[in-house]
Amino acid sequence: MDHVISNANTVYGLDHVTNIMKFHSTYLETFLSLQEFIIYGEGPLPIQYRHYIAIMAAGRHKCTYLINFHKKQFLEHNGDPSWLIGLTHVPRKLRNLYEINKILAHRPWLVTKEDIKKVVKGPNSWSMSDLGHAIILLVHFHSLCSFVYACNLNDEIPRAVKVTGVYFRRRSKPCLRGYADESVISDDEGLEPIVERMKKLSEPATEQERIQRYELVQSQLCDSDTSADNGLDPDVKPFIEDSGYSYLDCSRRQFAQQSSFILQEFSWDHHGYSLINRLFNDIGLLLDKKFKTAYNMTYYTMGGRPHIDTSRFRRAIWNYIYCIYGMRNDDYDYEDVTQLLRSQLRVFVKTATCYPERLNKTTTENALKHFDLSEKIHINLMIMEARMQAELLFALRAVMNYML
Numbered sequence: 496m497d498h499v500i501s502n503a504n505t506v507y508g509l510d511h512v513t514n515i516m517k518f519h520s521t522y523l524e525t526f527l528s529l530q531e532f533i534i535y536g537e538g539p540l541p542i543q544y545r546h547y548i549a550i551m552a553a554g555r556h557k558c559t560y561l562i563n564f565h566k567k568q569f570l571e572h573n574g575d576p577s578w579l580i581g582l583t584h585v586p587r588k589l590r591n592l593y594e595i596n597k598i599l600a601h602r603p604w605l606v607t608k609e610d611i612k613k614v615v616k617g618p619n620s621w622s623m624s625d626l627g628h629a630i631i632l633l634v635h636f637h638s639l640c641s642f643v644y645a646c647n648l649n650d651e652i653p654r655a656v657k658v659t660g661v662y663f664r665r666r667s668k669p670c671l672r673g674y675a676d677e678s679v680i681s682d683d684e685g686l687e688p689i690v691e692r693m694k695k696l697s698e699p700a701t702e703q704e705r706i707q708r709y710e711l712v713q714s715q716l717c718d719s720d721t722s723a724d725n726g727l728d729p730d731v732k733p734f735i736e737d738s739g740y741s742y743l744d745c746s747r748r749q750f751a752q753q754s755s756f757i758l759q760e761f762s763w764d765h766h767g768y769s770l771i772n773r774l775f776n777d778i779g780l781l782l783d784k785k786f787k788t789a790y791n792m793t794y795y796t797m798g799g800r801p802h803i804d805t806s807r808f809r810r811a812i813w814n815y816i817y818c819i820y821g822m823r824n825d826d827y828d829y830e831d832v833t834q835l836l837r838s839q840l841r842v843f844v845k846t847a848t849c850y851p852e853r854l855n856k857t858t859t860e861n862a863l864k865h866f867d868l869s870e871k872i873h874i875n876l877m878i879m880e881a882r883m884q885a886e887l888l889f890a891l892r893a894v895m896n897y898m899l
Protein backbone atom coordinates (compact mmCIF):
# COMPACT_ATOMS: atom_id res chain seq x y z
CA MET A 496 0.00 0.00 0.00
CA ASP A 497 1.46 3.35 -1.00
CA HIS A 498 1.69 4.96 2.36
CA VAL A 499 1.33 3.61 5.79
CA ILE A 500 0.63 6.34 8.28
CA SER A 501 2.62 5.59 11.37
CA ASN A 502 3.26 6.99 14.83
CA ALA A 503 -0.29 6.85 16.11
CA ASN A 504 -1.01 4.47 18.90
CA THR A 505 -4.30 3.10 19.97
CA VAL A 506 -4.77 1.50 23.32
CA TYR A 507 -5.97 -1.85 22.10
CA GLY A 508 -5.64 -1.88 18.35
CA LEU A 509 -2.62 -2.63 16.30
CA ASP A 510 -1.52 0.82 15.30
CA HIS A 511 -0.68 0.15 11.64
CA VAL A 512 -3.78 -1.89 11.09
CA THR A 513 -5.95 0.74 12.75
CA ASN A 514 -4.37 3.53 10.81
CA ILE A 515 -5.03 1.86 7.52
CA MET A 516 -8.61 1.11 8.54
CA LYS A 517 -9.17 4.76 9.41
CA PHE A 518 -9.93 5.25 5.73
CA HIS A 519 -13.20 3.52 6.59
CA SER A 520 -14.08 4.84 10.00
CA THR A 521 -17.52 3.26 10.31
CA TYR A 522 -15.99 -0.09 9.66
CA LEU A 523 -13.05 0.62 12.00
CA GLU A 524 -15.44 1.15 14.88
CA THR A 525 -17.02 -2.26 14.40
CA PHE A 526 -13.62 -3.89 14.01
CA LEU A 527 -12.26 -2.40 17.23
CA SER A 528 -15.40 -3.18 19.23
CA LEU A 529 -15.10 -6.82 18.28
CA GLN A 530 -11.35 -7.04 18.73
CA GLU A 531 -11.33 -5.27 22.07
CA PHE A 532 -14.10 -7.48 23.30
CA ILE A 533 -12.53 -10.78 22.34
CA ILE A 534 -9.12 -9.81 23.69
CA TYR A 535 -9.88 -7.60 26.68
CA GLY A 536 -13.58 -8.01 27.35
CA GLU A 537 -15.52 -10.38 29.52
CA GLY A 538 -15.07 -13.92 28.38
CA PRO A 539 -14.18 -17.39 29.58
CA LEU A 540 -10.52 -17.50 28.48
CA PRO A 541 -7.62 -16.03 30.46
CA ILE A 542 -5.89 -13.11 28.73
CA GLN A 543 -2.66 -15.09 28.23
CA TYR A 544 -4.62 -17.75 26.34
CA ARG A 545 -6.20 -15.11 24.14
CA HIS A 546 -2.85 -13.69 23.06
CA TYR A 547 -1.36 -17.12 22.62
CA ILE A 548 -4.25 -18.19 20.40
CA ALA A 549 -3.62 -15.05 18.32
CA ILE A 550 0.02 -16.13 17.96
CA MET A 551 -0.95 -19.68 16.97
CA ALA A 552 -3.45 -18.37 14.42
CA ALA A 553 -1.02 -15.86 12.89
CA GLY A 554 1.63 -18.60 12.79
CA ARG A 555 -0.43 -20.49 10.19
CA HIS A 556 0.21 -17.63 7.76
CA LYS A 557 3.71 -16.91 9.03
CA CYS A 558 2.61 -13.40 9.90
CA THR A 559 5.51 -12.02 11.93
CA TYR A 560 3.78 -8.69 12.38
CA LEU A 561 0.88 -10.18 14.34
CA ILE A 562 3.03 -12.79 16.06
CA ASN A 563 5.44 -10.21 17.45
CA PHE A 564 2.68 -7.86 18.51
CA HIS A 565 0.91 -10.59 20.50
CA LYS A 566 4.12 -11.99 21.95
CA LYS A 567 4.69 -8.57 23.45
CA GLN A 568 1.16 -8.33 24.72
CA PHE A 569 1.35 -11.85 26.11
CA LEU A 570 4.41 -10.94 28.19
CA GLU A 571 2.90 -7.62 29.28
CA HIS A 572 -0.03 -9.58 30.66
CA ASN A 573 2.21 -11.83 32.72
CA GLY A 574 2.23 -14.67 30.26
CA ASP A 575 4.72 -17.43 31.08
CA PRO A 576 7.80 -16.65 28.92
CA SER A 577 8.52 -20.35 28.52
CA TRP A 578 5.39 -20.70 26.35
CA LEU A 579 7.11 -18.49 23.81
CA ILE A 580 9.79 -21.14 23.33
CA GLY A 581 7.19 -22.86 21.26
CA LEU A 582 4.13 -25.05 21.02
CA THR A 583 5.82 -27.87 22.91
CA HIS A 584 5.91 -25.69 26.04
CA VAL A 585 2.27 -24.73 26.35
CA PRO A 586 -0.38 -26.43 28.49
CA ARG A 587 -1.98 -29.50 26.95
CA LYS A 588 -5.29 -27.74 26.68
CA LEU A 589 -3.89 -25.10 24.32
CA ARG A 590 -2.01 -27.72 22.32
CA ASN A 591 -5.25 -29.56 21.80
CA LEU A 592 -6.60 -26.58 19.90
CA TYR A 593 -3.85 -26.72 17.30
CA GLU A 594 -5.52 -29.17 14.93
CA ILE A 595 -8.66 -27.06 14.70
CA ASN A 596 -6.47 -23.98 14.18
CA LYS A 597 -4.69 -25.68 11.31
CA ILE A 598 -7.75 -27.04 9.54
CA LEU A 599 -9.77 -23.87 9.94
CA ALA A 600 -6.98 -21.73 8.57
CA HIS A 601 -6.54 -23.65 5.35
CA ARG A 602 -9.26 -26.26 4.71
CA PRO A 603 -12.18 -25.24 6.88
CA TRP A 604 -14.57 -27.46 4.93
CA LEU A 605 -12.84 -30.42 6.60
CA VAL A 606 -13.73 -29.50 10.20
CA THR A 607 -16.12 -32.07 11.59
CA LYS A 608 -17.92 -32.80 14.82
CA GLU A 609 -15.15 -35.31 15.58
CA ASP A 610 -12.64 -32.46 15.73
CA ILE A 611 -14.94 -30.63 18.13
CA LYS A 612 -15.38 -33.76 20.23
CA LYS A 613 -11.63 -34.20 20.58
CA VAL A 614 -11.25 -30.84 22.33
CA VAL A 615 -14.39 -30.78 24.45
CA LYS A 616 -14.16 -34.32 25.81
CA GLY A 617 -11.62 -35.98 28.04
CA PRO A 618 -8.78 -34.54 30.13
CA ASN A 619 -7.75 -30.89 29.56
CA SER A 620 -11.00 -30.31 27.77
CA TRP A 621 -12.52 -27.05 26.62
CA SER A 622 -15.98 -26.05 27.75
CA MET A 623 -18.34 -25.10 24.94
CA SER A 624 -18.03 -21.43 25.82
CA ASP A 625 -14.21 -21.68 25.97
CA LEU A 626 -14.35 -23.19 22.54
CA GLY A 627 -16.72 -20.50 21.22
CA HIS A 628 -14.28 -17.85 22.43
CA ALA A 629 -11.31 -19.68 20.94
CA ILE A 630 -13.01 -20.15 17.57
CA ILE A 631 -13.72 -16.43 17.26
CA LEU A 632 -10.11 -15.62 18.13
CA LEU A 633 -8.82 -18.10 15.56
CA VAL A 634 -10.98 -16.92 12.69
CA HIS A 635 -10.42 -13.28 13.59
CA PHE A 636 -6.65 -13.64 13.45
CA HIS A 637 -6.53 -15.90 10.39
CA SER A 638 -8.51 -13.35 8.45
CA LEU A 639 -6.58 -10.43 9.89
CA CYS A 640 -3.46 -12.04 8.37
CA SER A 641 -5.16 -11.70 4.98
CA PHE A 642 -5.64 -8.00 5.59
CA VAL A 643 -2.13 -7.44 6.92
CA TYR A 644 -0.50 -9.05 3.90
CA ALA A 645 -2.91 -7.59 1.37
CA CYS A 646 -2.09 -4.10 2.69
CA ASN A 647 1.56 -5.02 2.68
CA LEU A 648 1.89 -4.33 6.39
CA ASN A 649 3.91 -7.41 7.21
CA ASP A 650 6.90 -6.08 5.29
CA GLU A 651 6.55 -2.50 6.46
CA ILE A 652 7.22 -3.28 10.07
CA PRO A 653 10.79 -3.78 11.19
CA ARG A 654 11.35 -7.23 12.59
CA ALA A 655 11.82 -7.51 16.32
CA VAL A 656 14.23 -10.34 15.77
CA LYS A 657 16.64 -10.19 12.91
CA VAL A 658 16.13 -12.93 10.40
CA THR A 659 19.19 -15.05 10.35
CA GLY A 660 18.09 -18.09 8.42
CA VAL A 661 17.34 -18.13 4.74
CA TYR A 662 13.78 -17.17 4.20
CA PHE A 663 12.36 -18.25 0.91
CA ARG A 664 9.02 -16.90 0.05
CA ARG A 665 8.25 -18.84 -3.04
CA ARG A 666 5.59 -17.00 -4.97
CA SER A 667 3.16 -19.38 -6.51
CA LYS A 668 1.41 -18.27 -9.59
CA PRO A 669 -2.17 -19.35 -9.36
CA CYS A 670 -3.80 -19.34 -12.75
CA LEU A 671 -7.31 -19.14 -14.01
CA ARG A 672 -8.42 -21.67 -16.53
CA GLY A 673 -10.80 -20.49 -19.19
CA TYR A 674 -8.61 -17.52 -19.87
CA ALA A 675 -9.65 -17.34 -23.49
CA ASP A 676 -13.23 -16.68 -22.49
CA GLU A 677 -14.15 -13.49 -24.29
CA SER A 678 -16.33 -12.33 -21.42
CA VAL A 679 -13.14 -11.81 -19.43
CA ILE A 680 -12.10 -8.17 -19.65
CA SER A 681 -8.43 -7.58 -20.23
CA ASP A 682 -6.57 -6.23 -17.24
CA ASP A 683 -5.40 -3.14 -19.10
CA GLU A 684 -8.76 -1.73 -19.95
CA GLY A 685 -9.27 0.15 -16.69
CA LEU A 686 -12.52 0.09 -14.78
CA GLU A 687 -14.80 1.54 -17.45
CA PRO A 688 -15.91 -1.80 -18.93
CA ILE A 689 -16.76 -3.06 -15.46
CA VAL A 690 -18.76 0.05 -14.67
CA GLU A 691 -20.65 -0.42 -17.95
CA ARG A 692 -21.34 -4.08 -17.26
CA MET A 693 -22.71 -3.30 -13.82
CA LYS A 694 -25.35 -1.11 -15.42
CA LYS A 695 -26.67 -3.84 -17.68
CA LEU A 696 -29.52 -5.86 -16.30
CA SER A 697 -28.56 -9.46 -15.87
CA GLU A 698 -30.65 -12.04 -17.66
CA PRO A 699 -32.81 -14.02 -15.24
CA ALA A 700 -31.34 -17.46 -14.78
CA THR A 701 -32.98 -20.74 -13.81
CA GLU A 702 -31.84 -22.55 -10.71
CA GLN A 703 -30.05 -25.07 -12.87
CA GLU A 704 -28.21 -22.33 -14.76
CA ARG A 705 -27.15 -20.71 -11.52
CA ILE A 706 -25.68 -23.95 -10.26
CA GLN A 707 -23.84 -24.39 -13.54
CA ARG A 708 -22.48 -20.85 -13.36
CA TYR A 709 -21.27 -21.47 -9.83
CA GLU A 710 -19.58 -24.67 -10.95
CA LEU A 711 -17.95 -22.86 -13.85
CA VAL A 712 -16.40 -20.23 -11.58
CA GLN A 713 -15.28 -22.97 -9.25
CA SER A 714 -13.73 -25.04 -12.01
CA GLN A 715 -11.64 -22.01 -12.96
CA LEU A 716 -9.92 -21.99 -9.60
CA CYS A 717 -6.62 -23.71 -9.96
CA ASP A 718 -3.11 -23.53 -8.64
CA SER A 719 0.13 -24.11 -10.36
CA ASP A 720 1.90 -24.68 -7.06
CA THR A 721 0.68 -25.45 -3.61
CA SER A 722 4.03 -26.40 -2.16
CA ALA A 723 5.17 -25.01 1.14
CA ASP A 724 7.88 -22.45 1.70
CA ASN A 725 11.31 -23.98 2.08
CA GLY A 726 12.34 -21.98 5.09
CA LEU A 727 10.69 -20.58 8.14
CA ASP A 728 11.37 -17.27 9.77
CA PRO A 729 12.75 -17.80 13.32
CA ASP A 730 9.89 -15.64 14.61
CA VAL A 731 7.41 -18.10 13.19
CA LYS A 732 9.06 -21.47 13.63
CA PRO A 733 8.22 -22.07 17.31
CA PHE A 734 4.52 -21.54 16.68
CA ILE A 735 3.88 -23.63 13.63
CA GLU A 736 3.58 -27.32 13.04
CA ASP A 737 3.02 -29.04 9.72
CA SER A 738 3.82 -25.83 7.87
CA GLY A 739 3.23 -27.43 4.48
CA TYR A 740 -0.47 -27.90 5.18
CA SER A 741 -2.32 -25.38 3.03
CA TYR A 742 -5.42 -24.63 1.01
CA LEU A 743 -6.34 -27.10 -1.71
CA ASP A 744 -8.34 -25.94 -4.64
CA CYS A 745 -11.17 -27.82 -6.27
CA SER A 746 -8.95 -29.48 -8.84
CA ARG A 747 -7.26 -31.30 -5.96
CA ARG A 748 -10.22 -32.10 -3.79
CA GLN A 749 -13.72 -33.22 -4.36
CA PHE A 750 -16.20 -30.82 -2.89
CA ALA A 751 -19.02 -33.19 -3.63
CA GLN A 752 -17.56 -35.87 -1.41
CA GLN A 753 -16.26 -33.53 1.23
CA SER A 754 -19.40 -32.12 2.75
CA SER A 755 -20.71 -29.59 0.31
CA PHE A 756 -21.89 -26.39 1.90
CA ILE A 757 -25.03 -24.67 0.74
CA LEU A 758 -25.49 -21.30 2.34
CA GLN A 759 -29.23 -21.58 2.39
CA GLU A 760 -28.87 -24.63 4.64
CA PHE A 761 -26.51 -23.02 7.12
CA SER A 762 -26.28 -19.26 6.93
CA TRP A 763 -24.91 -16.59 9.21
CA ASP A 764 -28.28 -14.87 9.64
CA HIS A 765 -30.31 -17.96 10.39
CA HIS A 766 -27.90 -20.32 12.08
CA GLY A 767 -24.42 -18.97 12.82
CA TYR A 768 -25.55 -15.83 14.59
CA SER A 769 -27.75 -17.46 17.20
CA LEU A 770 -25.40 -20.38 17.77
CA ILE A 771 -22.37 -18.22 18.53
CA ASN A 772 -24.49 -15.98 20.75
CA ARG A 773 -25.36 -19.01 22.81
CA LEU A 774 -21.74 -20.15 23.07
CA PHE A 775 -20.13 -16.85 23.91
CA ASN A 776 -22.10 -14.03 25.52
CA ASP A 777 -23.60 -11.73 22.95
CA ILE A 778 -20.69 -11.80 20.59
CA GLY A 779 -23.07 -12.45 17.69
CA LEU A 780 -24.19 -8.82 17.77
CA LEU A 781 -20.67 -7.47 17.41
CA LEU A 782 -19.85 -9.88 14.65
CA ASP A 783 -23.07 -9.18 12.85
CA LYS A 784 -22.48 -5.45 12.90
CA LYS A 785 -19.00 -5.89 11.50
CA PHE A 786 -20.04 -8.31 8.73
CA LYS A 787 -22.96 -6.11 7.69
CA THR A 788 -20.86 -2.94 7.70
CA ALA A 789 -18.21 -4.55 5.51
CA TYR A 790 -20.82 -6.04 3.19
CA ASN A 791 -22.91 -2.90 2.74
CA MET A 792 -20.29 -0.19 2.88
CA THR A 793 -20.25 2.02 -0.23
CA TYR A 794 -19.31 5.51 -1.28
CA TYR A 795 -20.87 5.12 -4.73
CA THR A 796 -17.51 5.58 -6.38
CA MET A 797 -15.33 3.41 -8.55
CA GLY A 798 -11.79 4.43 -9.42
CA GLY A 799 -12.65 8.07 -8.85
CA ARG A 800 -15.95 8.00 -10.81
CA PRO A 801 -18.86 9.29 -8.72
CA HIS A 802 -22.49 8.13 -8.48
CA ILE A 803 -21.86 4.49 -9.27
CA ASP A 804 -23.87 1.66 -7.80
CA THR A 805 -21.08 -0.76 -6.96
CA SER A 806 -23.17 -3.39 -5.21
CA ARG A 807 -22.77 -5.99 -7.94
CA PHE A 808 -19.01 -5.64 -7.93
CA ARG A 809 -18.83 -5.85 -4.16
CA ARG A 810 -21.13 -8.85 -4.00
CA ALA A 811 -19.06 -10.57 -6.67
CA ILE A 812 -15.99 -10.35 -4.43
CA TRP A 813 -17.87 -11.64 -1.41
CA ASN A 814 -19.48 -14.54 -3.25
CA TYR A 815 -16.25 -15.41 -5.01
CA ILE A 816 -14.71 -16.02 -1.59
CA TYR A 817 -17.58 -18.32 -0.65
CA CYS A 818 -16.92 -20.18 -3.89
CA ILE A 819 -13.21 -20.54 -3.08
CA TYR A 820 -14.30 -22.46 0.02
CA GLY A 821 -16.87 -24.53 -1.82
CA MET A 822 -19.84 -22.68 -0.34
CA ARG A 823 -22.68 -22.32 -2.79
CA ASN A 824 -25.06 -19.41 -2.47
CA ASP A 825 -28.20 -20.40 -4.33
CA ASP A 826 -29.54 -16.85 -4.23
CA TYR A 827 -26.58 -15.56 -6.19
CA ASP A 828 -25.95 -15.60 -9.90
CA TYR A 829 -22.25 -16.34 -10.38
CA GLU A 830 -22.38 -14.86 -13.88
CA ASP A 831 -21.53 -11.56 -12.19
CA VAL A 832 -18.24 -13.02 -10.97
CA THR A 833 -17.38 -13.99 -14.52
CA GLN A 834 -18.43 -10.60 -15.85
CA LEU A 835 -17.06 -8.28 -13.22
CA LEU A 836 -13.96 -9.83 -11.66
CA ARG A 837 -11.11 -9.89 -14.12
CA SER A 838 -8.50 -12.59 -13.89
CA GLN A 839 -5.75 -10.69 -12.05
CA LEU A 840 -8.21 -9.54 -9.45
CA ARG A 841 -9.51 -13.07 -8.96
CA VAL A 842 -5.98 -14.37 -8.49
CA PHE A 843 -5.33 -11.62 -5.97
CA VAL A 844 -8.55 -12.29 -4.04
CA LYS A 845 -7.84 -15.99 -3.91
CA THR A 846 -4.22 -15.58 -2.84
CA ALA A 847 -5.14 -12.99 -0.19
CA THR A 848 -7.84 -15.30 1.14
CA CYS A 849 -6.03 -18.62 1.09
CA TYR A 850 -2.30 -17.97 1.15
CA PRO A 851 -1.80 -14.31 1.94
CA GLU A 852 1.85 -14.98 2.83
CA ARG A 853 2.49 -15.56 -0.88
CA LEU A 854 1.29 -12.13 -1.98
CA ASN A 855 3.87 -9.82 -3.35
CA LYS A 856 3.76 -6.11 -4.00
CA THR A 857 3.74 -6.44 -7.79
CA THR A 858 0.82 -8.88 -7.97
CA THR A 859 -1.14 -6.74 -5.54
CA GLU A 860 -0.40 -3.49 -7.31
CA ASN A 861 -1.25 -4.92 -10.72
CA ALA A 862 -4.49 -6.48 -9.58
CA LEU A 863 -5.70 -3.29 -7.89
CA LYS A 864 -4.03 -0.72 -10.05
CA HIS A 865 -7.13 1.12 -11.26
CA PHE A 866 -8.62 1.58 -7.81
CA ASP A 867 -8.09 4.48 -5.43
CA LEU A 868 -6.08 3.81 -2.28
CA SER A 869 -9.19 3.80 -0.07
CA GLU A 870 -10.82 1.35 -2.50
CA LYS A 871 -7.88 -0.99 -2.31
CA ILE A 872 -8.30 -1.02 1.45
CA HIS A 873 -12.04 -1.46 1.02
CA ILE A 874 -11.47 -4.55 -1.14
CA ASN A 875 -9.04 -5.92 1.44
CA LEU A 876 -11.60 -5.40 4.19
CA MET A 877 -14.19 -7.33 2.23
CA ILE A 878 -11.73 -10.15 1.68
CA MET A 879 -10.98 -10.31 5.39
CA GLU A 880 -14.64 -10.27 6.42
CA ALA A 881 -15.91 -12.73 3.85
CA ARG A 882 -13.11 -15.11 4.75
CA MET A 883 -13.84 -14.75 8.44
CA GLN A 884 -17.52 -15.42 7.92
CA ALA A 885 -16.84 -18.46 5.75
CA GLU A 886 -14.42 -19.98 8.28
CA LEU A 887 -16.75 -19.24 11.13
CA LEU A 888 -19.68 -20.90 9.41
CA PHE A 889 -17.72 -24.09 8.85
CA ALA A 890 -16.63 -24.12 12.47
CA LEU A 891 -20.14 -23.47 13.76
CA ARG A 892 -21.67 -26.08 11.51
CA ALA A 893 -19.29 -28.63 13.05
CA VAL A 894 -20.20 -27.42 16.56
CA MET A 895 -23.90 -27.71 15.75
CA ASN A 896 -23.44 -31.23 14.40
CA TYR A 897 -21.62 -32.14 17.58
CA MET A 898 -24.38 -30.73 19.77
CA LEU A 899 -27.21 -32.47 17.90
Ligand SMILES: CC(C)C[C@H](N)C(=O)O
Pocket residue numbers: 792793794795796797798805806808870871873874
Ligand atom coordinates in the same frame (compact mmCIF):
# COMPACT_ATOMS: atom_id res chain seq x y z
C1 LIG B 1 -14.25 -1.49 -3.63
C2 LIG B 1 -14.76 -0.26 -4.28
C3 LIG B 1 -14.93 -0.43 -5.72
C4 LIG B 1 -16.00 0.22 -3.58
C5 LIG B 1 -16.52 1.55 -4.07
N1 LIG B 1 -15.58 2.63 -3.96
C6 LIG B 1 -17.81 1.91 -3.35
O1 LIG B 1 -17.92 2.98 -2.80
O2 LIG B 1 -18.72 1.16 -3.32
